Amino acid sequence: MTTRRDFLSHSAAAAVAFGLPRTARAVAPQFHELKARPAAVQLAPPSYPKTEIWGYDGVMPGPELRISQGERVQRRFLNELPQASSVHWHGIRIDNAMDGVAGLTQAGVEPGESFDYDFVAPDAGTYWYHAHNRSVEQVARGLYGALIVEEAEAPDVDREEVLILDDWLLDPETAQIDPDFTSRHDRSHAGRRGNFIATNGKYDLALDVRQNERLRLRLINAANARIFVLSLAGMEGWTIALDGMPLGAAKPLDDVLILGPGQRADLIVDVTAEPGETAHLLRSDDQEDMSQVAFPVSGQALASRRVPPAALPRNPKMEVSGLESAVSVRLNMQGGAMGTLDAATLNGVRKTFRQLVEANEFWAFNGAIGMTETPLADVAAGQTVKLEIYNDTSFPHAMHLHGLHFREIGQDGTFGPLRDTLLMFGGETRTIGFVADNPGDWLFHCHMLSHAASGMMTWVRVT
Numbered sequence: 256m257t258t259r260r261d262f263l264s265h266s267a268a269a270a271v272a273f274g275l276p277r278t279a280r281a282v283a284p285q286f287h288e289l290k291a292r293p294a295a296v297q298l299a300p301p302s303y304p305k306t307e308i309w310g311y312d313g314v315m316p317g318p319e320l321r322i323s324q325g326e327r328v329q330r331r332f333l334n335e336l337p338q339a340s341s342v343h344w345h346g347i348r349i350d351n352a353m354d355g356v357a358g359l360t361q362a363g364v365e366p367g368e369s370f371d372y373d374f375v376a377p378d379a380g381t382y383w384y385h386a387h388n389r390s391v392e393q394v395a396r397g398l399y400g401a402l403i404v405e406e407a408e409a410p411d412v413d414r415e416e417v418l419i420l421d422d423w424l425l426d427p428e429t430a431q432i433d434p435d436f437t438s439r440h441d442r443s444h445a446g447r448r449g450n451f452i453a454t455n456g457k458y459d460l461a462l463d464v465r466q467n468e469r470l471r472l473r474l475i476n477a478a479n480a481r482i483f484v485l486s487l488a489g490m491e492g493w494t495i496a497l498d499g500m501p502l503g504a505a506k507p508l509d510d511v512l513i514l515g516p517g518q519r520a521d522l523i524v525d526v527t528a529e530p531g532e533t534a535h536l537l538r539s540d541d542q543e544d545m546s547q548v549a550f551p552v553s554g555q556a557l558a559s560r561r562v563p564p565a566a567l568p569r570n571p572k573m574e575v576s577g578l579e580s581a582v583s584v585r586l587n588m589q590g591g592a593m594g595t596l597d598a599a600t601l602n603g604v605r606k607t608f609r610q611l612v613e614a615n616e617f618w619a620f621n622g623a624i625g626m627t628e629t630p631l632a633d634v635a636a637g638q639t640v641k642l643e644i645y646n647d648t649s650f651p652h653a654m655h656l657h658g659l660h661f662r663e664i665g666q667d668g669t670f671g672p673l674r675d676t677l678l679m680f681g682g683e684t685r686t687i688g689f690v691a692d693n694p695g696d697w698l699f700h701c702h703m704l705s706h707a708a709s710g711m712m713t714w715v716r717v718t
């Protein structure tokens with residue numbers, strides 16, 4: 256595959272050939288800026304100092320980008336960080352050149368440089384954008400935000416809240432971000448898990464509600480590795496979409512909702528708690544339920560709707576068909592602590608597990624660590640792909656496919672919901688199917704970002 260150096264020399268050569276300045280300065284007026292820069296925010300309680308973060312436009316989460324289905328997004332990304340960066344629009348069926356994967360779909364944008372993102376969002380839903388160069392560090396430092404694509408006709412709710420869940424690894428004294436992003440332990444175990452949990456950058460987020468108010472909650476798990484196990488108290492709820500894609504019918508949320516890193520869920524909730532009480536979005540932590548977001552109930556109750564919400568309209572052309580003639584691909588995931596990996600290739604060279612540990616590389620896909628010259632699958636546009644994944648490790652992984660949504664295919668052949676990120680537990684074998692209708696080089700990786708950084712990354716080519 257093309258290396259970062261190739262990209263840089265290509266773009267430099269192109270600039271010379273066309274006599275262009277390195278960064279185009281003729282600013283098209285419609286390109287709003289999105290600037291990644293260091294900033295300080297009050298993450299921890301007020302008795303602590305502010306936390307130095309990296310944020311889009313200096314805020315965390317970054318500015319909410321909200322458009323209508325089918326609308327065009329045009330953003331000039333400016334990098335004011337001390338290292339190269341890029342922006343990935345997670346979950347969008349996007350033009351490959353705009354996918355924002357440094358080293359695969361574009362060169363990393365160097366400090367002081369810019370890149371123009373310009374794409375159309377064909378599907379309504381809850382998405383997010385985040386840094387995609389050295390993601391384990393850049394996402395952990397705060398480089399993410401919500402990207403909301405509204406349906407032509409909004410569902411019947413009283414209001415909507417976007418809730419971005421994250422955990423931060425902070426020094427307990429200074430409240431500063433732990434700068435060890437290559438921790439051997441995090442890489443070889445469950446990833447970088449934080450000690451400080453927040454929603455929209457607030458550890459004590461409280462949203463005032465009325466009894467019987469109907470809310471749409473758009474949940475986004477932006478954590479590096481944490482799996483959120485969520486439930487409701489004082490609210491009755493339904494899941495209406497997963498990873499941006501509507502479910503056929505609203506599904507009552509009477510148990511827990513499990514959200515792996517990168518995953519999203521849209522809920523509709525009715526507040527049942529009474530004035531003076533507090534409803535909660537709960538997170539279960541070591542069997543204990545903690546409040547993730549509080550919803551204090553006050554004022555006059557609204558009239559109860561009494562009926563479950565209607566399903567959202569489907570997004571266009573997303574059927575998984577042609578399985579009879581699908582290309583079958585197998586992915587074996589191995590490695591990590593307490594795993595079965597004896598040896599694997601790293602940059603084409605065979606290494607023993609001990610050597611891999613020394614190199615701080617831990618995870619193999621089909622016997623290879625990290626990106627390989629040849630893709631996991633190389634298919635013609637329109638081809639249906641059936642991908643069987645075996646998690647032969649002791650840890651869960653959140654496998655994210657760029658640019659394409661898939662459905663899980665059950666043992667009995669039934670389809671699961673459309674998703675872009677599949678959470679898999681240790682020992683599981685799961686099969687997904689998708690129609691490779693979007694040409695380009697698409698990354699497929701674990702969204703536990705320490706895992707991606709230490710081997711769990713491959714790609715699919717659609718031509």
Ligand code: C2O
Pocket residue numbers: 343345385387517655657698700702
């Ligand atoms: Cu949300 Cu490859 O990323």
Ligand code: CU
Pocket residue numbers: 651652653701702703706707711
């Ligand atoms: Cu993983």
